Amino acid sequence: MKERLTRFFASRWGIVLVGAVIGLLAAQLQKLGNPANMGICVACFERDITGALGLHRAAATQNIRPEIIGMVLGATLAALLFGEFKARGGSAPMVRFVLGAFAMIGALVFLGCPWRAMLRLAGGDLNALLGIAGLALGITIGVIFLKNGYNLGRATKMRAAVGWVLPVIMLGLLYLRIAKPVFGEGAPIFFSEKGPGSMFAPVIVSLIVGLAIGFLAQRTRFCTMGAIRDFILMNDTHLLSGLGALVIAAFLANLAFGQFHPGFAAQPVAHSNHLWNFLGMTLSGLAFALSGGCPGRQLFLAGEGDSDAAIFVFGMIFGAAFAHNFNLAGKPDALVDGMLTVGGISPFGMAAVAVGLVVCLAIGFSMREKIA
Amino acid sequence: MKKVDARGYSCPQPVMMVRQAVQAGEFPIEVLVDTVTSRENVRRATQAMGCKVEVQEYEDGFSLTIDREK
Numbered sequence: 001m002k003e004r005l006t007r008f009f010a011s012r013w014g015i016v017l018v019g020a021v022i023g024l025l026a027a028q029l030q031k032l033g034n035p036a037n038m039g040i041c042v043a044c045f046e047r048d049i050t051g052a053l054g055l056h057r058a059a060a061t062q063n064i065r066p067e068i069i070g071m072v073l074g075a076t077l078a079a080l081l082f083g084e085f086k087a088r089g090g091s092a093p094m095v096r097f098v099l100g101a102f103a104m105i106g107a108l109v110f111l112g113c114p115w116r117a118m119l120r121l122a123g124g125d126l127n128a129l130l131g132i133a134g135l136a137l138g139i140t141i142g143v144i145f146l147k148n149g150y151n152l153g154r155a156t157k158m159r160a161a162v163g164w165v166l167p168v169i170m171l172g173l174l175y176l177r178i179a180k181p182v183f184g185e186g187a188p189i190f191f192s193e194k195g196p197g198s199m200f201a202p203v204i205v206s207l208i209v210g211l212a213i214g215f216l217a218q219r220t221r222f223c224t225m226g227a228i229r230d231f232i233l234m235n236d237t238h239l240l241s242g243l244g245a246l247v248i249a250a251f252l253a254n255l256a257f258g259q260f261h262p263g264f265a266a267q268p269v270a271h272s273n274h275l276w277n278f279l280g281m282t283l284s285g286l287a288f289a290l291s292g293g294c295p296g297r298q299l300f301l302a303g304e305g306d307s308d309a310a311i312f313v314f315g316m317i318f319g320a321a322f323a324h325n326f327n328l329a330g331k332p333d334a335l336v337d338g339m340l341t342v343g344g345i346s347p348f349g350m351a352a353v354a355v356g357l358v359v360c361l362a363i364g365f366s367m368r369e370k371i372a
Numbered sequence: 373m374k375k376v377d378a379r380g381y382s383c384p385q386p387v388m389m390v391r392q393a394v395q396a397g398e399f400p401i402e403v404l405v406d407t408v409t410s411r412e413n414v415r416r417a418t419q420a421m422g423c424k425v426e427v428q429e430y431e432d433g434f435s436l437t438i439d440r441e442k
Binding site for chain 1: 379380381382383384385387388391406407409412413415416432
């Protein structure tokens, strides 16, 4: 029975079904209170967690998001049930940390990870097209490195405790989300009072949706970066069909819920600065390609015991703190009294993207060996 | 028998290594992987290339024997 389920989830229908379910659930979360076109955004939600812990102080983006907790723990549950939990690590962890940090900075310049890029498109935000084009370019550069022998080296088997670190930290975050402790004056867990951080679906719903997505994605290896990479690298459309199903399902659900508003200007939590939407996601796509997975996939891998993926997650959190402490993140378009102010990024954000691209290229050129 | 040891690598490396071996045409090929993800990815990729795949489980992972479809 288990083996049959495993084969089903590994099949084309398995990945299409899971992609569609994720798309539907994401649209549903938006209807229930999550920010528009942000049913699930791994980068945004990790950034919100960063803010809730006070590691950055951008008042509009602070919240411990149960979706992230659920995505890790759902994957842990699936891996344990199917005998796939395997503690491992040691494949260039420091490089993965740096890649995580720049992946996050690129994503916050665009205002969303690949998951949200797809959901933005499904909600009619046409700026996502620039982001997705950038993502594809970044992944293409990553594929060129892969074809030239780029890899981060072998992981080795480790003691089980190593694999449990991130799942246990997620349990701790769940406690902080529910208990909301205050550690003295001016030292609370921060929760936004306005802005995207203040918008959320009921905690229990978000947690259950996260668990479901984590479970299903662990079984199917759903990955937004891998979808594009495998297509470019070897014409393999397996993961891509799952990603397509996500966009179509979210689009149809958005239509049904009245959440589809096509256009470029003043889209929710988005800016219409085309160049930096494109370049932000180019950086992000390259960093994800060099680290072997989109931010969601890194959560699922970490959930099944991959400590290298867990370190990538911490890299993203570090990057989020930098992005908001040093004014690197994109500012959304604003409509005030009918006047449109186009958002975008500061010169510091532009410099950060440039530095990130240089660092990623340096990693791509230097981490090479013949493996076959 | 041509051997490909892809243990410790995560996708897409195992698939890339095996594709290279398949393209070189030195059958049969024995592939070692240590995760179910790699097992399924290698299985899918080689079947798509018209090969047949036999899987054996051992304590630390899987051994796949890949041969031409007769």
